Amino acid sequence: FFSLRERYPDADCILVGKGERSPRESLLGTAFAGVGSFMGSRFGYKRRILSMIGERSGLFLADQVSHDAMSNLYATASVLVQPALTDTASGLTLAEAMSSGLPVVASRCGPAPEMVQHGRTGLLVDPGNRQQLVTAIDRIWDNRERAAKMADVARNYALENLNWPETAARCMAVIGFR
16 A cells, blocks of 8 residues: 555545454455455454554545445545455455446455456456555556546446346356256
């Protein structure tokens, strides 16, 4: 974040997700985007982030927000970044962001490789590779024309392929129902 902040001083970063995860959520993997795993701990990512960086301008921790609030965040964002380290990342977050017309930067784990078309709807990076993550964000922020095209393609792709009827049909096909 801070290396990007130096190059883009007007940019803000909003981290969304539960500040604390219950043992049940940890076992079921229901927290947003594996944020707890991102910090190397299953509990208290908000506390860990604040202890590492303190209160710094441009970094906002939103906890868990309502669906309406997420819609507003998507509408004001330039890119969704989902740097998951495990397969517990939420595909729903990617689908929502893409259908909202956001290019995405996501790790090559969990549902992202199946959902994000690298170079078309967003960019994929290796899990845990900070340099790839920063480079991918740079590629989107440094070329607004490319970002706008990715956003359009992401929205169209999501609306055609990541909707509930298509998703349900694919699930039914996988388990043998037609």
